[in-house]
Amino acid sequence: MLPFQRVAIIGMGLIGSSLARAIRVRMPTVGLVGTDADAAVRARVTELGLLDDVPDSAGAAVVDADLVILAVPLGAFAAIGAEIAGELAPGVVVSDVGSAKQIVFDSLADLLPQGAHLIPAHPVAGTERSGPDAGFPTLFEGRWCIITPPADADETAVARLTDFWTRLGSKVEVMEACHHDLVLAATSHIPHLIAYSIVGTAADLEGVTRGEVIKYSAGGFRDFTRIAASDPTMWRDVFLTNKDAVLEVLGRVSEDLAALQRAIRWGEGDALFQRFSQSRDIRRAIVEAGQDTAEPDFGRHTGD
Amino acid sequence: MLPFQRVAIIGMGLIGSSLARAIRVRMPTVGLVGTDADAAVRARVTELGLLDDVPDSAGAAVVDADLVILAVPLGAFAAIGAEIAGELAPGVVVSDVGSAKQIVFDSLADLLPQGAHLIPAHPVAGTERSGPDAGFPTLFEGRWCIITPPADADETAVARLTDFWTRLGSKVEVMEACHHDLVLAATSHIPHLIAYSIVGTAADLEGVTRGEVIKYSAGGFRDFTRIAASDPTMWRDVFLTNKDAVLEVLGRVSEDLAALQRAIRWGEGDALFQRFSQSRDIRRAIVEAGQDTAEPDFGRHTGD
Numbered sequence: 001m002l003p004f005q006r007v008a009i010i011g012m013g014l015i016g017s018s019l020a021r022a023i024r025v026r027m028p029t030v031g032l033v034g035t036d037a038d039a040a041v042r043a044r045v046t047e048l049g050l051l052d053d054v055p056d057s058a059g060a061a062v063v064d065a066d067l068v069i070l071a072v073p074l075g076a077f078a079a080i081g082a083e084i085a086g087e088l089a090p091g092v093v094v095s096d097v098g099s100a101k102q103i104v105f106d107s108l109a110d111l112l113p114q115g116a117h118l119i120p121a122h123p124v125a126g127t128e129r130s131g132p133d134a135g136f137p138t139l140f141e142g143r144w145c146i147i148t149p150p151a152d153a154d155e156t157a158v159a160r161l162t163d164f165w166t167r168l169g170s171k172v173e174v175m176e177a178c179h180h181d182l183v184l185a186a187t188s189h190i191p192h193l194i195a196y197s198i199v200g201t202a203a204d205l206e207g208v209t210r211g212e213v214i215k216y217s218a219g220g221f222r223d224f225t226r227i228a229a230s231d232p233t234m235w236r237d238v239f240l241t242n243k244d245a246v247l248e249v250l251g252r253v254s255e256d257l258a259a260l261q262r263a264i265r266w267g268e269g270d271a272l273f274q275r276f277s278q279s280r281d282i283r284r285a286i287v288e289a290g291q292d293t294a295e296p297d298f299g300r301h302t303g304d
Numbered sequence: 305m306l307p308f309q310r311v312a313i314i315g316m317g318l319i320g321s322s323l324a325r326a327i328r329v330r331m332p333t334v335g336l337v338g339t340d341a342d343a344a345v346r347a348r349v350t351e352l353g354l355l356d357d358v359p360d361s362a363g364a365a366v367v368d369a370d371l372v373i374l375a376v377p378l379g380a381f382a383a384i385g386a387e388i389a390g391e392l393a394p395g396v397v398v399s400d401v402g403s404a405k406q407i408v409f410d411s412l413a414d415l416l417p418q419g420a421h422l423i424p425a426h427p428v429a430g431t432e433r434s435g436p437d438a439g440f441p442t443l444f445e446g447r448w449c450i451i452t453p454p455a456d457a458d459e460t461a462v463a464r465l466t467d468f469w470t471r472l473g474s475k476v477e478v479m480e481a482c483h484h485d486l487v488l489a490a491t492s493h494i495p496h497l498i499a500y501s502i503v504g505t506a507a508d509l510e511g512v513t514r515g516e517v518i519k520y521s522a523g524g525f526r527d528f529t530r531i532a533a534s535d536p537t538m539w540r541d542v543f544l545t546n547k548d549a550v551l552e553v554l555g556r557v558s559e560d561l562a563a564l565q566r567a568i569r570w571g572e573g574d575a576l577f578q579r580f581s582q583s584r585d586i587r588r589a590i591v592e593a594g595q596d597t598a599e600p601d602f603g604r605h606t607g608d
Contacts, residue, residue, distance in 0.1 A: 186509050191523070201490075202494075253501065254561065
């Protein structure tokens with residue numbers, strides 16, 4: 001039996017539209033409703049035929065749904081919570097796809113009615129593209145989905161949400177929200193912040209033209225520009241809502257970078273070599289864990 | 305007419321062995337000699353049949369060559385210069401593939417005999433792999449090769465080297481060594497340093513296991529691990545030999561990162577959004593310039 005009969009997706013960008021597409025493929029009998037604050041996105045989603053129904057408001061979308069998934073930037077959660085609270089069906093599971101998890105409780109827990117189960121989730125999947133045309137049905141296949149139930153979570157609700165993501169092809173892991181936020185700060189948020197930062201630094205460097213930065217980006221820089229092309233609103237909200245863990249990890253990054261800087265200044269080749277040698281093991285382990293391609297250069301086919 | 309009749313390649317790693325392969329394909333009549341300090345590499349190169357002759361020493365390799373290319377880490381240049389100086393043919397062009405260029409003059413200019421033309425070069429191409437098995441003949445196709453002749457360079461020598469790299473499929477650009485070193489610090493050296501640094505930071509983070517870092521690396525971290533898997537000896541030497549430009553750009557990176565850190569701490573969402581929005585233009589320009597693939601996620605095919 002399917003874990004849910006009627007799913008409402010709030011926010012139809014890359015993730016929301018991929019979810020709709022994946023549900024259509026994997027659970028075609030599920031009723032599928034969704035909406036987006038942007039009228040142009042709603043029109044496009046209607047045109048693409050991704051949903052059974054595309055109402056104008058989040059409140060209208062969640063009526064009769066037994067699963068509601070918020071797929072909007074984290075800064076919009078509280079407003080949407082207030083909008084949908086009065087329309088939720090009894091026993092509904094309210095979940096999300098946000099990249100930080102403690103903030104989901106902070107934003108929604110007090111707003112939702114008795115009987116609604118708030119079970120946050122984070123599919124660790126995505127691309128640098130945004131919007132409903134960027135989505136695709138296989139986005140979650142083979143990827144981890146981290147579910148962060150509250151301590152007093154309804155076990156059936158957690159099991160149903162686990163079943164749901166497993167059916168979409170994901171591998172599910174359950175952990176505490178605060179631990180999720182630290183782990184993802186290290187594996188996702190800080191890499192994005194550094195990428196945004198360094199892309200900006202290089203673009204503004206005096207003595208080096210922007211054209212030169214673009215021309216010689218194959219030397220390594222272009223790898224950073226991919227994730228730095230991700231949705232700026234979504235990422236602004238990640239950094240604002242996972243502030244503590246991000247600042248904690250960023251402090252470490254700055255320390256380690258300062259140590260390398262000092263080693264370069266003083267010509268400490270052994271220290272550099274030792275540090276650089278460790279990274280190959282991590283790369284190998286990531287490839288062996290199926291988390292990246294084994295092909296050199298990501299198997300890139302540059303237009304040349 | 306071919307620009308060179310007999311090419312000696314010193315160092316048969318990723319770049320040296322790719323050069324040999326590319327010359328075989330593009331200029332099959334050229335005499336091809338090469339060597340490597342590592343006997344196992346020499347044996348493997350012989351087995352692969354990449355060269356006409358694989359002598360044991362750099363001195364023996366350069367005899368009668370009209371082009372000598374150093375494809376070893378920058379820290380080994382001076383020793384090789386001393387070794388080959390007495391064996392060089394009159395009029396030989398001595399070049400290299402190193403990632404920093406002023407150091408090439410510092411290491412070699414005083415050692416080479418009158419009549420040898422030192423014309424440094426840097427093909428901006430590579431992968432994260434190392435060794436003679438990692439090379440492939442199309443590595444330089446469509447990529448930039450930067451030539452940094454001295455102010456008093458022999459024009460014919462520069463023209464012959466330009467012809468050589470053009471025949472290998474590269475687009476050639478001529479610039480001053482010091483400018484090269486600043487541009488490449490921004491587009492290549494600093495990205496590698498940051499990648500090495502952050503991969504180490506994440507691997508050592510308390511409260512987060514290495515297994516978790518690997519498992520959830522698809523959130524962005526894995527993009528950094530690719531270039532951080534590059535040859536540690538080569539990169540140690542890049543940072544030691546391009547110290548000034550690297551420290552200059554790194555100072556800018558630290559400042560800009562500190563500004564983002566402050567914006568996060570004080571909840572300055574507009575500043576974050578503004579900074580993050582600029583990066584998309586750079587990414588788009590890199591793709592339009594043919595310096596990266598337009599496919600989302602690098603067109604990755606992760607084993608899932």
